Amino acid sequence: MTLARGLRSNYCGELGSGDIGAAVALCGWIDRIRDHGEHLSFIDLRDHTGIVQIVTPRRNDLRSEFVVRVTGTVANRPEGTINKTIATGEIEIHDGEIEILSSAATLPFSIDDRLDVEEITRLRYRFLDIRRDKMQRNLRNRALVNSAIRRSLEAQGFTEVETPMLWTPTPEGAREFLVPSRLQPGNFYVLPQSPQIAKQLLMVGGFDRYYQIARCMRDEDLRADRQFEFTQLDLEASFVTQEDIFAFIGGAIAEIVEVTRNVQINEIPRMTWFDAMDKYGVDKPDLRFESPLIDVTEILSPLGVRAFSAPTIKALLAPVRESFTRSRLDALIDRAKALGAKGLAYFKVVEEEDRLAFESPLAKFLEEAPTLSLIERLGAEAGDTIFVVADEWKVATTVLGQIRLELGKELVSHDQLAFTWIVDFPLFDGLDESGKPISAHHPFTMPHADDFEFLESDPLRVRSQSYDLVLNGWELGSGSIRIHRPDIQSKIFQIIGVTDEEAQSRFGFLLDAFKFGAPPHGGFAFGIDRIAAIMSGEDNIREVIAFPKTQSGLDPMTDAPKPVDAATLKNVGLTLAPKK
RNA sequence: GGACCUGUGGUGCAGCUUGGAGUGCACGCCGGCCUGUCAAGCCGGAGGCCGCGGGUUCAAAUCCCGUCAGGUCCGCCA
Structure with missing residues (x-):
């Protein structure tokens, strides 16, 4: 099969010194004109493959973004005029006939990646923006x-x-x-x-x-x-x-x-939902940097300090060793409060005489022993800062997890790809006003094989056979093994308080389908x-x-x-x- | 529904804190010069509802209130 070439013989960006002497026909947009007077002007012709330079006498009838067809000959550039910054920089087109296929009004912004344009303007003229x-x-x-x-x-x-x-x-x-x-x-x-x-339904239909x-x-x-x-x-x-x-x-x-x-x-590594929450305070952890949340309840709880009177105390070694200013610390504390914590404690680790000590409003409440065990537990060194949130487990982990993300921003790059599977999600996500469990995913998710026995006695303990795929702190997607047996499905509906009539009116066709031989199935x-x-x-x-x-x-x-x-x-x- | 940031020639910004003539920078645009440039260069020029409405003031791009639009986030996303 030959590739149809249309009005062109070649694309702009594919020409090189191997094409010297070839007669070519090129189509594209005029990217730029460099006018050196009546006898010489350079026209950059652009298509999606790149740019090629046309050499021609002055053409007053051409402007940027005109659509043209150029026929001419590929030639070597003269000694000393090679442009190594573009792929076609060794050649140029001579003796070009330039046919205007379409003229163009002045664009609202130039087609140039190096210039920033406000997004609203880009979207208003998206057909131009996507030329970039x-x-x-x-x-x-x-x-x-x-x-x-x-x-x-x-x-x-x-x-x-x-x-x-x-x-x-x-x-x-x-x-x-x-x-x-x-x-x-x-x-x-x-x-x-x-x-x-x-x-x-396609599974019931045998598509496999x-x-x-x-x-x-x-x-x-x-x-x-x-x-x-x-x-x-x-x-x-x-x-x-x-x-x-x-x-x-x-x-x-x-x-x-x-x-x-x-x-x-x-192979993509795996982490349980509980570990993700406990170590990173989020069910979609950004694993491009480590900095886990460390449980320090045992160290700080016995001190009887009011700020640490909470079921869970989590600590975070700041991912970047920097000297936090008072206003930066205040901003972080405000952020933690906005996220639902009662406060955010911080400890700057300093060298004091021949040992490490804390610099913090709370330092006076910590004797040397807890200070040192905290430092050791976190693996901190002089110059580090430790952040602490004491609260219910969920608040302590999620708030400190968010702080972790914000402090770690400067460490991460788009070049890194940190995938992880998150597994063993809870089947239910808390209770509604009437005390019924709420489905965390959708009500067709199969409970974990080991947890069936807790469905009625302790539903919040039940894990599900569902899983998320996470990349660089983004939830890419999720899936689960589904319930394919009507008896299990009825039981789940009963637990979450969906009556038979409701279930029938909402998903009747699915429940009906499952009566006629549904294979076990799952997806993503x-x-x-x-x-x-x-x-x-x-x-x-x-x-x-x-x-x-x-x-x-x-x-x-x-x-x-x-x-x-x-x-x-x-x-x-x-x-x-x-x-x- | 809520929080924060933003809105100034076509584009991107500065000016706003401390009110005093639409003042400035860069790009683009128009005209001129230029035979080797490549984000060409040089000279000249045009182009503004300072998002919109109201208020304070002798005077508002600037202060206040409201509103619209854009972004980020919370809620929301089984």
């Missing part, structure tokens, strides 16, 4: 992620199946986008927040190993790592254990990292926007989405969302309530 190298690279990287996923999963026996975008409301979980029905006025579809139930690069929609507030609509690799497999899921996903991740970063990764889904962002070194998924929304859900380019006229509303059986 960085955006070209990011979106093409993202395409590599998608193809890596397809290659890896198909090699592992998965079949891609598409599921409906118009789905049925399930009044739980994330808020759904509503779609009014024209043929059934007054009734609504929703856009899927995930293909969760559909893929479980399903995957999909699926668009999901959630009508929740937006963040750096969250858009209304996002894309996930969604997969589900039958007759598998958690180990198999790890292998499937591990394979896809390895392929993604290979094609986007050109590095091989080792991870966010492609997120992994693409991290692989491209971005900390914001909008940088890997062609046309994203702003934080308030607007599209500055199209001005969506917009009002529609009364007739359009009437068509779908809607009238607008008066504005308040």
